Amino acid sequence: MENKKMLHFRIAERGKMHALDKNYKEALRHYKEALRLTQTQKDSELFFQHYSQCVMEALEQLGSYDEVISFCKNYRDFLADKETNVLVKKHNAFVCERQAIQHILKEEQEEAKTLLTNAQKEIGKGKHPITDELLNWLLRGYKINKDQVTRLQKKHNYFIVRKESVNPKIAMDLPEGISPF
Secondary structure (H helix, E strand, C coil): CCHHHHHHHHHHHHHHHHHCCCCCHHHHHHHHHHHHCCCCCCHHHHHHHHHHHHHHHCCCCHHCCCHHHHHHHHHHHHHHHCCCCHHHHHHHHHHHHHHHHHHHHHHHHHHHHHHHHHHHHCCCCCCHHHHHHHHHHHHHCCCCHHHHHHHHHHHHCCCCCCCCCCCCCCCCCCCCCCCCC
């Protein structure tokens, strides 16, 4: 019998494979089901955080910037209710960075600048190279385009879904009829 506790992990791995194939809609279907499954289990917060990042990546790749911004705002509200520790601060800074990137891609520089400034204050300079570089450009008045953002993301391994981090041997496809939407 399938270990129900780790079923979400196998489904998410298949979602990552779809994302690597640039089939982001199918990746989202798998991630959302994995997220749903983690909500019923104890001690699954790390998985929930990881799958949330996967969802945000897929949405960003689809160009759904407003959805990522909304997801980030909700996620930061969720983190605000947590006891503040180093891990929560780091995670909040990462989510601020992701939200700021969406604003940059939408040409909303001031919103991005505010978020990046907050992220840098939260964890300090030199901890998030993407935050530091984007904030430096924005403070100097540069207009940042999508190609510059993409190069910076690749340079610093911004995306967590990468070929070397996916295990296809354990991946499990969702049946067609299952849709968490």
